[in-house]
Amino acid sequence: xxxxxxxxxxxxxxxxxxxxxxxxxxxxxxxxxxxxxxxxxxxxxxxxxxxxxxxxxxxxxxxxxxxxxxxxxxxxxxxxxxxxxxxxxxxxxxxxxxxxxxxxxxxxxxxxxxxxxxxxxxxxxxxxxxxxxxxxxxxxxxxxxxxxxxxxxxxxxxxxxxxxxxxxxxxxxxxxxxxxxxxxxxxxxxxxxxxxxxxxxxxxxxxxxxxxxxxxxxxxxxxxxxxxxxxxxxxxxxxxxxxxxxxxxxxxxxxxxxxxxxxxxxxxxxxxxxxxxxxxxxxxxxxxxxxxxxxxxxxxxxxxxxxxxxxxxxxxxxxxxxxxxxxxxxxxxxxxxxxxxxxxxxxxxxxxxxxxxxxxxxxxxxxxxxxxxxxxxxxxxxxxxxxxxxxxxxxxxxxxxxxxxxxxxxxxx
Amino acid sequence: xxxxxxxxxxxxxxxxxxxxxxxxxxxxxxxxxxxxxxxxxxxxxxxxxxxxxxxxxxxxxxxxxxxxxxxxxxxxxxxxxx
Ligand SMILES: Cc1cc2nc3c(=O)[nH]c(=O)nc-3n(C[C@H](O)[C@H](O)[C@H](O)COP(=O)(O)OP(=O)(O)OC[C@H]3O[C@@H](n4cnc5c(N)ncnc54)[C@H](O)[C@@H]3O)c2cc1C
Numbered sequence: 086x087x088x089x090x091x092x093x094x095x096x097x098x099x100x101x102x103x104x105x106x107x108x109x110x111x112x113x114x115x116x117x118x119x120x121x122x123x124x125x126x127x128x129x130x131x132x133x134x135x136x137x138x139x140x141x142x143x144x145x146x147x148x149x150x151x152x153x154x155x156x157x158x159x160x161x162x163x164x165x166x167x168x169x170x171x172x173x174x175x176x177x178x179x180x181x182x183x184x185x186x187x188x189x190x191x192x193x194x195x196x197x198x199x200x201x202x203x204x205x206x207x208x209x210x211x212x213x214x215x216x217x218x219x220x221x222x223x224x225x226x227x228x229x230x231x232x233x234x235x236x237x238x239x240x241x242x243x244x245x246x247x248x249x250x251x252x253x254x255x256x257x258x259x260x261x262x263x264x265x266x267x268x269x270x271x272x273x274x275x276x277x278x279x280x281x282x283x284x285x286x287x288x289x290x291x292x293x294x295x296x297x298x299x300x301x302x303x304x305x306x307x308x309x310x311x312x313x314x315x316x317x318x319x320x321x322x323x324x325x326x327x328x329x330x331x332x333x334x335x336x337x338x339x340x341x342x343x344x345x346x347x348x349x350x351x352x353x354x355x356x357x358x359x360x361x362x363x364x365x366x367x368x369x370x371x372x373x374x375x376x377x378x379x380x381x382x383x384x385x386x387x388x389x390x391x392x393x394x395x396x397x398x399x400x401x402x403x404x405x406x407x408x409x410x411x412x413x414x415x416x417x418x419x420x421x422x423x424x425x426x427x428x429x430x431x432x433x434x435x436x437x438x439x440x441x442x443x444x445x446x447x448x449x450x451x452x453x454x455x456x457x458x459x460x461x462x463x464x465x466x467x468x469x470x471x472x473x474x475x476x477x478x479x480x481x482x483x484x485x486x487x488x489x490x491x492x493x494x495x496x497x498x
Numbered sequence: 499x500x501x502x503x504x505x506x507x508x509x510x511x512x513x514x515x516x517x518x519x520x521x522x523x524x525x526x527x528x529x530x531x532x533x534x535x536x537x538x539x540x541x542x543x544x545x546x547x548x549x550x551x552x553x554x555x556x557x558x559x560x561x562x563x564x565x566x567x568x569x570x571x572x573x574x575x576x577x578x579x580x
Contacts (some may be wrong), residue, residue: 337542387570
């Protein structure tokens with residue numbers, strides 16, 4: 086046992102400062118209110134305070150910090166997207182990630198592993214080549230590789246996948262990485278808190294006051310607040326919040342599930358994704374295999390898990406790695422994914438003045454946490470959309486100008 | 499395994515069905531504005547609640563209605579379109 090833990094046994098008070106303060110009560114007014122203390126909300130608060138000097142800000146969270154999709158995701162970070170808007174945006178995000186641990190003075194366990202999207206059919210190989218070329222054109226490090234490279238990177242793989250789905254090639258994206266999701270929320274939360282932002286957990290927003298088209302305040306379970314600016318960063322709860330201001334959006338909610346095995350010795354270095362087999366997998370720093378599959382097939386506002394999911398995913402995992410037949414599944418869980426018809430997010434200003442949206446992040450928004458914080462804080466501070474998010478505005482739908490980010494996720498990540 | 503009741507084939511595992519989305523009235527394309535049409539094409543009432551939805555029993559090719567609570571995932575009733 087580390088001796089410093091003894092201090093805790095003898096101290097009558099907690100001997101170390103907590104990560105965040107717990108403010109007693111809400112103030113009557115703030116310059117901005119952020120709904121949702123997930124990674125996106127906390128990152129926005131952090132950059133609002135650090136880069137824009139706005140510290141009279143409250144982050145309101147109905148549950149606990151990072152308890153939404155931030156703490157439920159499988160932490161894959163990559164930038165091999167398909168549209169110019171997407172590539173520029175995610176590329177910026179990957180860059181921000183790389184020095185975030187320094188920024189926070191907190192180890193995020195950011196690990197660059199390399200990311201393979203496997204192709205099991207000729208047409209999939211063609212798609213991978215196309216994606217690689219588009220990526221290279223935009224300066225993103227992606228290439229098409231053959232089965233030998235896949236085997237070299239993951240020697241335990243059955244390259245024929247049980248004989249019925251042989252791997253013919255893969256899109257290889259060297260900067261693909263994973264990170265510790267909770268630490269991301271805590272790092273941003275602590276950084277925001279140290280700069281004066283108040284984080285109120287167990288505080289649910291029940292309504293938003295709008296007068297002649299402008300936000301004037303929010304109603305919460307802990308009382309009412311006056312504020313001219315509200316940022317909604319509530320992922321799977323977005324339709325409930327947009328309903329409070331009478332906004333219609335294309336967002337619909339489907340659950341996304343995941344599971345982990347018991348920890349094992351490190352054997353899988355890269356991140357592997359197979360759209361055809363509906364599998365993605367990486368091995369965490371703790372040794373667990375972290376696995377996910379596709380979105381649940383129908384609308385549901387709940388985080389229940391199913392046995393169907395475990396059965397289906399396990400069968401496909403065994404196609405790829407037959408030696409895992411004795412591995413045990415330790416945990417499974419679900420999050421509520423906020424989906425859009427073009428697989429691109431909905432960000433920025435809305436027809437309601439002072440109401441800003443950061444939503445539609447579905448199954449792929451963890452990787453975008455830093456850049457969302459950067460661009461949303463800029464947008465809230467300046468009252469207009471940051472250059473990088475102009476293509477993601479809610480108004481694109483009524484103009485029939487969809488973004489078409491098909492590279493988003495063939496399986497949910 | 500979740501069970502859904504097909505109005506023709508009775509109770510069947512949900513994996514035999516495809517979800518067709520909420521039943522929504524279509525505006526008249528000839529008379530509505532572009533905005534109204536875009537609203538119909540893209541926007542959804544994403545708020546949880548009891549909704550009437552389209553479901554499809556794949557094996558028998560049956561489209562039908564289901565009234566379902568989208569929080570509890572409880573199907574209240576299913577019936578064939580008149
Ligand atoms: C199983 C799974 C796997 C995933 N895998 C990946 C992956 O590998 N890579 C990737 O990039 N992305 C992945 N994602 C997506 C990613 O998790 C999300 O897009 C991202 O975490 C969203 O972060 P957020 O901060 O916007 O939302 P959240 O972390 O969900 O935070 C929203 C918060 O708002 C709070 N809230 C809601 N309503 C209210 C209210 N009325 N008042 C107050 N508070 C409220 C909620 O309690 C919640 O804490 C995955 C998602 C899931 C579910």
